Amino acid sequence: MQKQKHDFLAYGKFTRFFNIFAVVALFFLQIQSVTANETRRLVAFGDSLTAGYGLPQTEAFTVQLEAALQKAGLDIKVENAGVSGDTSTGGLQRLDWAIGNGADFVLLELGANDALRGIEPSVTRKSLMKIIEKLQEKDIPVMLAGMKAPPNMGPEYQEEFDRIYPELAKKYKIAFYPFFLEGVASIPDLNQEDAIHPNKEGVALIVEKMTPSLVEFVSNH
Incomplete structure (x- = not known):
């Protein structure tokens, strides 16, 4: 016992x-x-504006944006999937391998080169539509960054092009930032010598203006 x-x-x-x-x-x-x-991944999928053309990597849009989002309390890694000179059609062609490892969020910034080259707005619209649809099929939340056509393209082209972004955002019910270069376009002190690409200070202003929208976007998903 x-x-x-x-x-x-x-x-x-x-x-x-x-x-x-x-x-x-x-x-x-x-x-x-x-x-x-x-830690979640936000892929900045775009052209030279996201790639950081003409800037040291430490001053590029994605680096400054990641720092701003982390300062805002979000544990986010921002990945640079920008290719200088890329059009919306080029972006569509490389989308699958660019987002091959998946992503938690995508910031879609394409179309500036379409407008500079005078590509038909209908072509830009269709390419952006397909990109958005492919991302939604993968259940990846998208924020669309709008672009505006330069005035020298003429009022008809400008009106048709500028309508693309708000209409697509509404159609696909996605987050929308109306103009990527808001407050920076055509301001000499905020751009490089080519008067097209923002300098360090210009990028900093873009990030400052865009961060609240991105914080809301990420927090809602």
């Missing part, structure tokens, strides 16, 4: 120890899981 009692007590102690160990192990596994899932 004494031996049975001793065995029972020993078993009880072992069971309590095992339960405590299991709870502690589960707790640390949950912490590791949460930590691993905290």
Whole structure:
């Protein structure tokens, strides 16, 4: 009887120890899981404006944006999927491999080169539509950054082109930032010598203006 009692007590102690160990192990596994899932990926998919043309990498849009989002309290890694000179059609052609590893969010910024080259707005619209549709098929939330045609393209072209972005945002019910270069376009002190690409200060202003919209976008998904 004494031996049975001793065995029972020993078993009880072992069971309590095992339960405590299991709870502690589960707790640390949950912490590791949460930590691993905290950092989310926002892919900036665009042209030279997102690629950081003419700037040191440390001053590029994606680097400044990541810092701003993290300062706002979001654990976000911003990946640069910008290609200088890319059009909306070119973006569509490389989308699958550019987003091959998946993404938690995509900031879509394309169309500036379409307008500069005088590409038919209908072509730009169709390419952007297909990009958005492909991303939505992958369940990737999209924020569309709008672009505006330069005045020298004429009022008819300008009106047709500028309508693309708000209409697509409404059609696909996606987040929308009306004009990527808001407050920077045509301001000499905020652009490089080519008067097209923003300098460090110009990028900083773009990031400052865009960050609240991106914080809301990320927080809602």
